Amino acid sequence: MASDLPPPYTALTLHGMSPRTTHDEAARFNFLTHFNRYLSGDIGAGNKLAYEKRVLPAFRAEHGRDPEHRYEIRDVMNKDEWHRVWSALKRNSMEMRQHFGRQVVLRQLDELDAQARQYNEHSGMLELDSTIEQPFYQTAVDIHCQPGGYHSEERDGDVSVGANYDVGLFATVGGALGGLNDGGGQAVVNWAKTERPDWQPKRILDIGCTIGHNAVPIAQAYPDAEVIAIDTAGASLRYAAARAASLGVTNIKFVQASGEDLSRFEDESFDWVQTTMFLHELSARAMPRILAEANRVLKPGGLILHVEQPQYTDEMPLFEQFMRDWDAFNNNEPFWSAMHGQDLKQVMADAGFAKDSQFTAGVRAVVDPDIFPPSPDEGEEDFGRAAIWNAYGAWKAEQAAVAA
Amino acid sequence: MNGEPLDWIALSGKRAKGKRPEFFDDPALDRLYSTVFAMAAEISALRERQDTVERLLDENGTLSRADIEAYEPTREAADERGLATRAYIARIMRGFQQEVEAMEAKDPPIMDVVTQLSRE
Numbered sequence: 001m002a003s004d005l006p007p008p009y010t011a012l013t014l015h016g017m018s019p020r021t022t023h024d025e026a027a028r029f030n031f032l033t034h035f036n037r038y039l040s041g042d043i044g045a046g047n048k049l050a051y052e053k054r055v056l057p058a059f060r061a062e063h064g065r066d067p068e069h070r071y072e073i074r075d076v077m078n079k080d081e082w083h084r085v086w087s088a089l090k091r092n093s094m095e096m097r098q099h100f101g102r103q104v105v106l107r108q109l110d111e112l113d114a115q116a117r118q119y120n121e122h123s124g125m126l127e128l129d130s131t132i133e134q135p136f137y138q139t140a141v142d143i144h145c146q147p148g149g150y151h152s153e154e155r156d157g158d159v160s161v162g163a164n165y166d167v168g169l170f171a172t173v174g175g176a177l178g179g180l181n182d183g184g185g186q187a188v189v190n191w192a193k194t195e196r197p198d199w200q201p202k203r204i205l206d207i208g209c210t211i212g213h214n215a216v217p218i219a220q221a222y223p224d225a226e227v228i229a230i231d232t233a234g235a236s237l238r239y240a241a242a243r244a245a246s247l248g249v250t251n252i253k254f255v256q257a258s259g260e261d262l263s264r265f266e267d268e269s270f271d272w273v274q275t276t277m278f279l280h281e282l283s284a285r286a287m288p289r290i291l292a293e294a295n296r297v298l299k300p301g302g303l304i305l306h307v308e309q310p311q312y313t314d315e316m317p318l319f320e321q322f323m324r325d326w327d328a329f330n331n332n333e334p335f336w337s338a339m340h341g342q343d344l345k346q347v348m349a350d351a352g353f354a355k356d357s358q359f360t361a362g363v364r365a366v367v368d369p370d371i372f373p374p375s376p377d378e379g380e381e382d383f384g385r386a387a388i389w390n391a392y393g394a395w396k397a398e399q400a401a402v403a404a
Numbered sequence: 405m406n407g408e409p410l411d412w413i414a415l416s417g418k419r420a421k422g423k424r425p426e427f428f429d430d431p432a433l434d435r436l437y438s439t440v441f442a443m444a445a446e447i448s449a450l451r452e453r454q455d456t457v458e459r460l461l462d463e464n465g466t467l468s469r470a471d472i473e474a475y476e477p478t479r480e481a482a483d484e485r486g487l488a489t490r491a492y493i494a495r496i497m498r499g500f501q502q503e504v505e506a507m508e509a510k511d512p513p514i515m516d517v518v519t520q521l522s523r524e
Contacts, residue, residue, distance in 0.1 A: 005486035010476040027449035034489045046504035088427035106412035141422030332422045
């Protein structure tokens with residue numbers, strides 16, 4: 001019975017930039033870890049019950065048909081007493097995670113900033129560019145209710161947002177991302193090593209790396225490769241570079257740059273372009289621009305891989321689409337809904353990745369099974385948060401088609 | 405950079421940019437949920453602290469605050485504490501959990517049963 005219990009916060013692996021938690025701070029995260037699992041598992045089922053037992057019958061009675069879009073379900077579920085209660089609980093859990101995390105980080109910000117400065121001055125792995133503007137899709141709202149988003153500072157040059165992002169990931173995902181919260185990056189590595197055991201990429205670009213937790217495992221797995229991890233948010237990169245340096249990684253560089261303009265990189269200069277849980281935090285115009293730029297800088301025969309939650313397809317029940325959309329409207333993920341509604345294969349094709357070079361794969365967080373239980377199964381997954389993802393990718397055609 | 409000390413307590417509570425959904429018709433209920441569940445987290449942390457104190461005393465017969473702060477449960481202790489947290493959440497969430505159960509049960513109004521028993 002106890003086998004599926006989430007690990008305690010103290011089971012996390014500390015790196016040189018880990019904010020230190022007091023006994024009670026760790027205990028608060030432990031509560032949230034359990035609470036999140038309770039909301040998605042034990043009582044999460046109430047949403048489907050409410051829908052099937054009363055919301056759908058009422059909709060049919062009123063309209064003489066079934067809902068035809070997830071937004072129609074959303075409109076009626078937002079009036080349902082149970083769904084409102086459940087949403088209020090879940091929103092509060094997200095807010096508590098931010099508040100608790102910020103208390104941990106801000107009370108020791110002097111130490112964290114000093115530590116980051118030391119690492120970054122010596123490692124040479126951080127390249128900030130103050131001329132990079134924050135795109136509107138990063139500033140319209142604070143994504144996933146993280147105060148200050150990925151880009152803000154409490155004072156010049158601090159690491160507060162990066163540190164807070166790192167310290168609370170454990171609670172948000174119920175411990176499913178492993179000791180360093182890097183289960184996503186480990187999953188990507190595992191997939192690549194299985195798919196092409198002898199492949200040795202030399203130059204790798206990670207777009208939208210935030211704190212580098214998914215890029216660092218790639219750098220570690222391919223020590224002869226040069227990894228360049230970019231993000232528009234310098235505040236997050238400051239933490240990312242220090243975190244990576246503290247883990248002893250030397251073959252990665254964190255560069256403040258926008259994926260929409262990769263002009264600093266030459267055509268066909270990377271063997272691998274990676275994004276992990278990134279595309280849904282863009283906008284309708286930015287996503288194709290970034291994919292086109294990724295296509296340009298990728299070598300023929302190179303890999304592009306995006307790790308995301310599954311796209312909404314006609315095969316996915318509308319109710320599931322509605323549940324997966326929850327974060328878009330209730331947790332400040334405003335592009336989540338539109339992005340997952342797109343035909344990503346077509347978007348990729350429009351960006352230059354021929355459909356016959358594309359593939360999708362299921363990836364699952366790779367964590368130490370002795371400490372971390374597997375992510376909850378599909379049946380009770382926490383729509384949008386379980387550490388089970390779809391990878392959308394392509395091996396770029398060896399020879400680009402000759403323009404007609 | 406290390407000039408005026410930050411007011412970390414005030415800054416920690418900063419709101420996230422973006423209009424917050426109103427989940428209930430009465431905004432007071434939204435505020436009340438925020439308080440109730442923050443307190444639920446505090447009670448959970450207190451219970452965990454109590455457990456730490458008891459385990460340290462069991463083991464060493466004495467303790468210091470530093471011992472409490474440095475305490476890391478073994479796998480076995482962590483499972484016991486995790487189970488206790490799960491049971492605690494089940495207790496405070498009973499009303500919500502039973503509402504889910506009731507959605508499946510479709511009980512008739514109790515007056516129907518009272519009437520039925522008065523006749524049959």
